[in-house]
Amino acid sequence: xxxxxxxxKYLFRKEGQNVTLSCEQNLNHDAMYWYRQDPGQGLRLIYxxxxxxxFQKGDIAEGYSVxxxxxxxxxxxxxxxxxxPTAFYLCASSSVREGYTFGSGTRLTVV
Amino acid sequence: RKEVEQDPGPFNVPEGAxxxxxxxxxxxxxxSFFWYRQDCRKEPKLLMSVYSxxxxxxxxxxxxxxxxxxxxxxxxxxxLSDSATYLCVVNFYSGGYQKVTFGTGTxxxxxx
Numbered sequence: 001x002x003x004x005x006x007x008x009k010y011l012f013r014k015e016g017q018n019v020t021l022s023c024e025q026n027l028n029h030d031a032m033y034w035y036r037q038d039p040g041q042g043l044r045l046i047y048x049x050x051x052x053x054x055f056q057k058g059d060i061a062e063g064y065s066v067x068x069x070x071x072x073x074x075x076x077x078x079x080x081x082x083x084x085p086t087a088f089y090l091c092a093s094s095s096v097r098e099g100y101t102f103g104s105g106t107r108l109t110v111v
Numbered sequence: 112r113k114e115v116e117q118d119p120g121p122f123n124v125p126e127g128a129x130x131x132x133x134x135x136x137x138x139x140x141x142x143s144f145f146w147y148r149q150d151c152r153k154e155p156k157l158l159m160s161v162y163s164x165x166x167x168x169x170x171x172x173x174x175x176x177x178x179x180x181x182x183x184x185x186x187x188x189x190x191l192s193d194s195a196t197y198l199c200v201v202n203f204y205s206g207g208y209q210k211v212t213f214g215t216g217t218x219x220x221x222x223x
Contacts, residue, residue, distance in 0.1 A: 042214065100211065
C-alpha cells in the first residue's frame with residue numbers, strides 16, 4: 001500500500017543535541033513538506049521541496065535543516081539552534097491530483 | 112489579513128444537530144480547496160475536496176463561494192464521532208508549483 005511513513009513516533013532530545021526525523025513516501029509524489037504543530041495551534045510550515053535536490057524555507061525554518069537527495073525521502077534535522085523544539089512534527093507529500101497525504105507524525109520532547 | 116482564516120471554536124453541538132463552519136481566504140487566485148479532519152494527537156486526514164458547484168458526501172456538504180472568497184462545511188445529523196478539528200486547505204499554483212495554506216482549524220465537540 002502506498003503511503004508516507006514517519007519515524008520515530010516519539011523522540012526525546014537533550015538540550016543542545018541535534019536530532020533527525022525521518023520521512024519516507026512511496027506515493028511517487030514530487031512535493032514534500034514538514035510542518036510543526038503546537039498544542040491547540042494550527043500547522044506551521046518549516047520547509048518544503050518540490051523536486052529532488054531542491055528545497056525552500058517555510059515560515060519557521062530557523063533552527064531546522066532538510067535534505068532531498070531522493071524523491072522518496074525528506075528528513076528533517078532539528079538543530080540545537082532551535083530553542084523551543086518540543087512539538088508535534090508532521091511530514092506530508094502531495095500531488096496535483098491526489099492532494100495532501102500526511103504521515104502519522106513524530107512527537108519531539110526536550111528533556 | 113491571514114491567508115486563510117477559520118473560527119477556532121469550539122463549537123459544542125448536541126447529537127443530531129446540524130453545524131456549519133466557514134473558512135475565508137485572501138488570495139483570489141486560489142484554485143483548489145479541501146477540508147481535512149484532525150483528531151486529537153493524530154495527523155490530519157482528507158475529509159473532502161470542495162468543488163465549484165458544491166459537493167456532498169453523506170452527511171457532509173462542502174461549498175465554495177468565489178465571489179466572497181470562502182468555503183463552507185455543513186455537517187448534518189452530528190455524531191459523537193464527528194468530534195474533531197476541521198482544517199480548511201487552500202491551494203494556488205504558481206510557476207508550476209502548488210502553494211498550500213492551512214487554516215488553524217475549527218474544533219467541533221458533539222455532546223450526547
